[in-house]
Amino acid sequence: MEFYRNQKKSNQLVFIYIGLIVMLAAILLYSTGIIADAYLPKAAVISGIGLVVLIFCLIKSLIAAKDTSPMIALQPDGITSRVTPVSKAAGLISWKDIEDFSLTEMGADVLVTLHLSNVDHYKGIISKKLSKMAVSGGLDQNGHYMVYLTASHIDCNAEELLAKINAYNPKNK
Incomplete structure (x- = not known):
């Protein structure tokens, strides 16, 4: 998808x-x-x-x-996204590493938050492509790394995006 x-x-x-x-x-x-x-x-x-x-x-x-490539792609092995710098830097986010999804309000935007296990792996990948400031912090209360996806660039809102991600998630099948 x-x-x-x-x-x-x-x-x-x-x-x-x-x-x-x-x-x-x-x-x-x-x-x-x-x-x-x-x-x-x-x-x-x-x-x-x-x-x-x-x-x-x-x-x-x-x-x-002019770019016609997908902004977010749900694949059998994970999610790739180009809607935020951190999600773009993370590359393929494996379904097995996604522990939870939630909605987060930041300013006037509602973001889909991916709570990821395997923190060291994603912090390492992201810090190579972005500065250390972009990956400092970013942990939820359970110690999962948070990556945000915005729906402001695509054809649906954050609630619809979250519902479609949950429906596609192989863990829910």
């Missing part, structure tokens, strides 16, 4: 980036004195930095939107 990028959500994100870029460009033009006779150095620096960051994010989003 595979879950692909939701093109509507990707397009909305691109339009948000474009709107913010236009707004920051106007602030930059105003604060540098091109539109008005006022020179505001702090506003110029902040809007300039914001503009560069948002242009970088826009380019990344446009490149990612």
Whole structure:
């Protein structure tokens, strides 16, 4: 079972980036004195930095939107995911290592949390691909390593994703 990028959500994100870029460009033009006779150095620096960051994010989003590979794949031997940096770095997460699933609210997003045994294996793989900060902590009260999956990039919400993962899980059959 595979879950692909939701093109509507990707397009909305691109339009948000474009709107913010236009707004920051106007602030930059105003604060540098091109539109008005006022020179505001702090506003110029902040809007300039914001503009560069948002242009970088826009380019990344446009490149990612062309990618047609699955964001999450449920396979007989495990789960592969590209929806968060940690899940992408983990590679194939074996069904035998998944002890539990849960939903976790973080900010405005609801995430599917995979509680993994074999902590040293996954921490080692993830720390090779990401910094040590990304793998420090991350344990639940039972000592299982937590990897989060977001449904914000795919066609279903977190509750539906969790239900589909539970239905596909070979341990439940």
